Amino acid sequence: MKTSRALGYALAVSLLLLGLLFAWASSVQHTASRLGVALLSIASSLAILYLLQRSKPVEVVQRVEVSGPIKAQEIRCPYCSAPLDLSLVKVVSGVPMIKCPYCGRSFEVTEEPKW
Ligand SMILES: [Zn+2]
8 A cells, every 4th residue: 555655656756747847848849749748747746646646545533432531540561560651552453452662572551450
C-alpha cells in the first residue's frame, strides 16, 4: 500500500515534468501537437495527485475505558519492578500493553479485581 502510493507520486511528478518539458518545447516548433501532449501529461499528473490525496489511510483511534473509579496507583514492571508511566500504554489489537523502557519487555495491563 505504501509503495503503491510512492509509485503514484513518482509517476505524477514525472508526468508533470514531462508536460512542462513538452510545453517548453512547443515554443520552438510543432506547437499544437506538443502543447496537446503537455496539457495531457499535466492533466493526468494532477488527476493522479488528486486520487492519491483522496485515498488517505484510515486512522483508527482506540480508547481504553476502565469500569469503576480509577485508583491513582503506580504501575510497576512485573519483570524488573521499575515504575512506569501511564502514557506508555499502547493498545495492540484491543489489548492495552506497556513496553517497559528499562528492561524492554512488554506486558498486558490488567485491572485488579475489585473484591
Ligand atoms: Zn521492566
